[in-house]
Amino acid sequence: xxxxxxxxxxxxxxxxxYGATVAVERVSFSVKPGEIVGxxxxxxxxxxxxxxxxxxxxxxxxxxxxxAGHDVVKEPLAARASLGYLAEHxxxxxxxxxxxxxxxxxRARGLARAExxxxxxxxxxxxxxxxxxxxxxxxxSKGYRQRIGLAAALIHDPPVIALDExxxxxxxxxxxxxxxxxxxxxxxxxxxxxSHIVGEVCDTCERVVAIHKGKLVADEPVSALSKRANASGxxxxxxxxxxLEPAQASTEAAR
Numbered sequence: 001x002x003x004x005x006x007x008x009x010x011x012x013x014x015x016x017x018y019g020a021t022v023a024v025e026r027v028s029f030s031v032k033p034g035e036i037v038g039x040x041x042x043x044x045x046x047x048x049x050x051x052x053x054x055x056x057x058x059x060x061x062x063x064x065x066x067x068a069g070h071d072v073v074k075e076p077l078a079a080r081a082s083l084g085y086l087a088e089h090x091x092x093x094x095x096x097x098x099x100x101x102x103x104x105x106x107r108a109r110g111l112a113r114a115e116x117x118x119x120x121x122x123x124x125x126x127x128x129x130x131x132x133x134x135x136x137x138x139x140x141s142k143g144y145r146q147r148i149g150l151a152a153a154l155i156h157d158p159p160v161i162a163l164d165e166x167x168x169x170x171x172x173x174x175x176x177x178x179x180x181x182x183x184x185x186x187x188x189x190x191x192x193x194x195s196h197i198v199g200e201v202c203d204t205c206e207r208v209v210a211i212h213k214g215k216l217v218a219d220e221p222v223s224a225l226s227k228r229a230n231a232s233g234x235x236x237x238x239x240x241x242x243x244l245e246p247a248q249a250s251t252e253a254a255r
Contacts, residue, residue, distance in 0.1 A: 006069070007032050008082075008160050008190035009054070014063035016049055016214075023049040025214045026063070031190035033159070036182055038201030038208045038222070039194040040240065046214040047194050048088060051164050054192070055085040068159045081109075084153035088164040088194075090145055092152075094138035098129060101137060102151055109156040123151040126181065143170050154185075161191045167200055179204045198237045202226065210243055218243045 007030035016024040024046045031037045041047050052058040054065055056076045065072045068082035093101055102123065106116040124130060127147040132140050137148060146168060153161065167175050182191060182204060195201050201208060202222045210218035218225075218240075229239035 005032050007066075008068050009162075009192060010064075010066040011050070011054070012064050014050065014053060014060045014065060016046075016053060016058060017061050023214050024053070024211075027211065027214075027216045028063075029209050029216065029219050031160075031192055033190055034187050035207060036186050036191040036193055036205045038205035039192055039211070040196065040198055040201050040208060041211040042244070043196060045211045047196075047211060048164060049214075050211070051085075051087075051162055051192075051194055054162050055083060055087075056080055081156065082158055082160050084156070084158035084161045086146075086149050086153045086161075086163045086166050088168070090149035092137045092145060092148060095136060097134055097136055098140065098148055099124075099133040101148065102155060105152045106155045111156060119155050119157065123154050126154070127151040128177075142168070143174050146170060159189055161185065161189055162194070163192065164194045165196075166193065167195070167197070175200070198240050202236050208240075210240060212244045 009031040011030065012028050014024055014027045015022065027046075027050060029037075039047055039050075049058065053060050053072065054067070056072045056079055059073055065079075067079040070078040070082055072079040093104075096104065099120070102120055103116065106119060111119060124133060127150055129144070129147055129151060132144050132148075137145065140148065146166065150163075150166065153163075167178060170178060182193070185191065193201060193205055202225070205222060207221050208218065208225060209216065225239055226236060229236050232239070234242065
């Protein structure tokens with residue numbers, strides 16, 4: 001990756017508090033065009049809070065986040081236009097037919113008729129939704145619902161994609177196809193892939209960012225993580241736990 005290339009997602013010293021609880025503390029990392037970065041950590045680590053700040057649902061108490069050069073606080077509308085976000089709990093309009101729903105999302109994103117038709121054709125094909133376009137969302141399986149949510153996130157062709165537990169509800173064949181699909185999207189986009197399943201992240205991404213107790217504890221290539229795990233006879237999951245253990249010990253010592 002060329003170090004001179006400007007990141008499409010740039011997170012600098014971000015902190016978020018809920019009263020006396022610090023959910024995210026001085027987190028900094030960036031994602032450049034062509035990168036698929038895995039974002040991992042145990043439940044309650046701060047992953048979803050950070051993703052909500054990236055998607056402008058929450059405002060950072062400190063630090064800054066830029067999407068394609070747009071500050072999420074100073075330019076929220078431009079930042080949102082630059083982002084495709086698939087939340088962990090995929091909120092869909094169950095009573096709408098799939099095609100109608102995607103048309104609605106596309107119009108809400110400001111797509112004109114010709115562009116909307118083009119993007120609908122692309123997203124329906126890319127997300128393999130041809131079989132369910134006439135069904136109501138509530139009639140679709142979990143796997144299809146995830147793909148509908150992903151299609152909605154991609155309808156406006158955003159340069160930054162943030163995915164929170166995107167493989168939830170997908171079977172092994174669908175997960176393999178999803179990995180290939182993400183790689184096809186990556187060349188001109190920055191993709192942040194959040195999951196607590198380390199193996200899935202390492203199969204999909206080339207770099208891993210790990211967070212624990214709201215703090216960044218690792219940011220390194222998957223190849224380096226895998227090499228170190230193999231050399232020590234550990235699995236990737238075990239190697240990540242080893243990285244998290246010092247953070248856990250530091251947190252407990254501070255109590």
